[in-house]
Amino acid sequence: xxxxLELFLARYIYLFVLVLLAIGLYGVLAKTDLVKxxxxxxxxxxxxxxxxxxxSLQEGGTAPVIxxxxxxxxxxxxxxxxLLILTAIVxxxxxxxxxxxxxxxxxxxxxxxxxxxxxxRLAGREVADDGDTPEDRG
Amino acid sequence: MTLIADxxxxxxxxxxxxxxxxxxxxxxxxxxxxxxxxxxxxxxxxVFLGLFFRPELDGPSVGxxxxxxxFSLVANPTAVxxxxxASSRSGALPWTVIDQEIAxxxxxxxxxxxxxxxxxxxxxxxxxxxxxxPR
Amino acid sequence: MMTGAYPSxxxxxVGALLSPFILxxxxxxxxxxxxxxxxxxxxxxxxxxxxxxxRVTLPESLAYKLVPVHFGPLMGGVGMLLFLxxxxxxxxxxxxxxxxxxxxxxxxxxxxxxxxxxxxxxxGVGLAVFGAMVTIFDVxxxxxxx
Amino acid sequence: xxxxxxIIIFLVLIIAAVLAINVKDLLAAVALLxxxxxxxxxxxxxxxxxxxxxxEAALGAxxxxxxxxxxxxxxxxxxxxxxxxxxxxTMLPLxxxxxxxxxxxxxxxxxxxxxxxxxxxxxSRTYLSQSLEDTETPNVVTSLLADYRSQDTLGETLVIVTAxxxxxxxxxxxxxxxxxxxxxxxxxxxTSGEARGTTDDEQESGRDPYADEREGGRR
Numbered sequence: 001x002x003x004x005l006e007l008f009l010a011r012y013i014y015l016f017v018l019v020l021l022a023i024g025l026y027g028v029l030a031k032t033d034l035v036k037x038x039x040x041x042x043x044x045x046x047x048x049x050x051x052x053x054x055x056s057l058q059e060g061g062t063a064p065v066i067x068x069x070x071x072x073x074x075x076x077x078x079x080x081x082x083l084l085i086l087t088a089i090v091x092x093x094x095x096x097x098x099x100x101x102x103x104x105x106x107x108x109x110x111x112x113x114x115x116x117x118x119x120x121r122l123a124g125r126e127v128a129d130d131g132d133t134p135e136d137r138g
Numbered sequence: 139m140t141l142i143a144d145x146x147x148x149x150x151x152x153x154x155x156x157x158x159x160x161x162x163x164x165x166x167x168x169x170x171x172x173x174x175x176x177x178x179x180x181x182x183x184x185v186f187l188g189l190f191f192r193p194e195l196d197g198p199s200v201g202x203x204x205x206x207x208x209f210s211l212v213a214n215p216t217a218v219x220x221x222x223x224a225s226s227r228s229g230a231l232p233w234t235v236i237d238q239e240i241a242x243x244x245x246x247x248x249x250x251x252x253x254x255x256x257x258x259x260x261x262x263x264x265x266x267x268x269x270x271x272p273r
Numbered sequence: 274m275m276t277g278a279y280p281s282x283x284x285x286x287v288g289a290l291l292s293p294f295i296l297x298x299x300x301x302x303x304x305x306x307x308x309x310x311x312x313x314x315x316x317x318x319x320x321x322x323x324x325x326x327x328r329v330t331l332p333e334s335l336a337y338k339l340v341p342v343h344f345g346p347l348m349g350g351v352g353m354l355l356f357l358x359x360x361x362x363x364x365x366x367x368x369x370x371x372x373x374x375x376x377x378x379x380x381x382x383x384x385x386x387x388x389x390x391x392x393x394x395x396x397g398v399g400l401a402v403f404g405a406m407v408t409i410f411d412v413x414x415x416x417x418x419x
Numbered sequence: 420x421x422x423x424x425x426i427i428i429f430l431v432l433i434i435a436a437v438l439a440i441n442v443k444d445l446l447a448a449v450a451l452l453x454x455x456x457x458x459x460x461x462x463x464x465x466x467x468x469x470x471x472x473x474x475e476a477a478l479g480a481x482x483x484x485x486x487x488x489x490x491x492x493x494x495x496x497x498x499x500x501x502x503x504x505x506x507x508x509t510m511l512p513l514x515x516x517x518x519x520x521x522x523x524x525x526x527x528x529x530x531x532x533x534x535x536x537x538x539x540x541x542x543s544r545t546y547l548s549q550s551l552e553d554t555e556t557p558n559v560v561t562s563l564l565a566d567y568r569s570q571d572t573l574g575e576t577l578v579i580v581t582a583x584x585x586x587x588x589x590x591x592x593x594x595x596x597x598x599x600x601x602x603x604x605x606x607x608x609x610t611s612g613e614a615r616g617t618t619d620d621e622q623e624s625g626r627d628p629y630a631d632e633r634e635g636g637r638r
Contacts, residue, residue: 032506035487058533071549080541087575104493216284307555309469310558315473408586
């Protein structure tokens with residue numbers, strides 16, 4: 001029993017992050033509303049950030065700001081994942097901005113954000129008239 | 139000194155816990171917003187006041203604490219104000235205690251009463267005498 | 274829509290009162306990245322919030338006079354250009370791209386030079402993030418000019 | 420980090436994520452998403468990643484929410500997309516397979532907080548011990564960001580500016596560009612297009628969810 005508890009305490013991060021990944025993946029794959037898809041994408045990427053940052057933890061380490069205790073690497077946590085995730089968060093916000101711009105454009109063109117409706121309409125138009133489909137560019 | 143700080147922080151945490159409980163058990167949006175706006179701001183104020191008595195506080199930390207305190211004292215009630223105002227404009231009615239028999243008797247006119255209560259709120263928000271929309 | 278004067282005087286006053294302080298805090302975060310948490314990315318985010326808060330609370334004529342619409346792409350470009358120029362300067366002194374320590378100015382040690390280079394890079398990153406976020410917000414609010 | 424607090428925050432994260440995916444009102448979903456990001460930033464601060472925590476709180480919780488709300492007000496507030504059950508039941512085994520694969524892979528990962536983990540033995544030790552004398556910068560994340568790995572940062576900044584320009588390119592209306600706004604009111608064959616009007620009117624769109632809440636409060 002105690003061995004199981006120790007295993008849980010050493011590994012629970014992976015378990016929770018996997019649950020969050022599953023929720024985000026469900027939002028991206030199974031929802032048909034496009035805004036919900038973007039929300040699922042955000043949840044998924046934040047779970048990835050959590051996984052990465054938890055990997056940078058070292059027992060006995062503090063924040064990677066060098067203070068009067070000297071610059072022994074064992075005293076501080078690993079700063080490299082912090083850098084990577086810091087830039088990844090900002091790029092994630094940029095990605096969300098572009099995705100939302102595309103959604104607004106789609107709504108202006110089609111009047112709906114339901115993925116199935118848009119796909120069916122696009123397929124129907126393509127069968128009806130081949131060349132001139134201005135909404136394809138949206 | 140540390141004892142005074144701990145006591146004040148404890149009182150502040152009591153208020154925060156009470157406001158969180160109120161957020162969970164209060165019946166409607168207005169009473170919940172009331173709990174958050176008043177009780178939690180007081181709890182935050184007390185926690186920061188207790189932090190000022192901690193012995194390990196130095197000059198720059200005092201400045202940061204005062205800045206954070208002023209920010210939250212200004213921003214928290216404003217956010218609650220905007221939230222309650224928007225919900226009032228959307229037609230959320232305050233919670234009232236009603237008897238089950240009276241409720242059954244009034245069930246037929248429920249929609250009518252809803253419209254009657256809703257209209258003054260809407261008219262006040264869009265074109266009433268207390269209007270301050272500059273547009 | 275979201276922009277324009279908020280129809281409540283409390284929110285308008287607090288929005289007008291808070292946004293210069295948020296601007297100051299953003300500048301502090303950008304400049305203080307050497308000694309504590311912060312740096313160009315977070316500071317640029319705070320600067321963008323300071324520009325967006327007047328847009329959602331104050332009247333449009335005032336808010337778009339404080340931070341005009343063309344400021345977003347302009348600041349993004351200026352920040353990017355600052356970063357690139359800061360990377361190019363060491364190449365004239367025989368160093369590598371973005372190797373600020375190679376710049377030789379009398380009286381300033383190489384490590385101090387790298388310190389200053391980091392500061393310039395952080396300012397460039399902060400301006401670029403500020404410009405990008407304000408641009409995306411303006412575009413979503415349908416207020417952008419071509 | 421205190422482990423029980425950590426677990427509680429993770430449970431809050433899971434609840435917020437499930438609700439944000441499932442709730443019908445999109446503004447409520449965005450509020451839940453902002454709360455999710457805020458608790459994630461708390462978790463970052465708990466493992467001493469202060470820079471990441473600050474950026475997540477400012478950009479992930481603040482600006483993402485603002486952008487989402489702007490887009491939702493420009494489109495439609497209520498998620499009226501119909502449920503696609505066939506798609507859900509085809510996706511669930513896929514997700515289960517993904518999770519199983521990840522669970523299998525995670526057995527090879529080191530324990531939490533292990534100082535002997537292979538990822539910590541590499542170049543970051545050099546960064547930590549050299550940063551102060553090389554660049555006079557105590558914050559190692561800053562010196563990594565702008566000095567040791569500044570080409571990475573250059574690329575990321577370029578990505579941000581490019582994202583802003585791409586959003587402009589997608590959305591800015593140009594002269595003689597009139598295929599917009601006609602298609603939305605197109606009386607085409609679909610039914611859900613008419614159900615979603617523009618929601619600049621708060622009173623109409625807000626009535627239904629609050630009516631539900633009021634009924635719940637009276638009971």
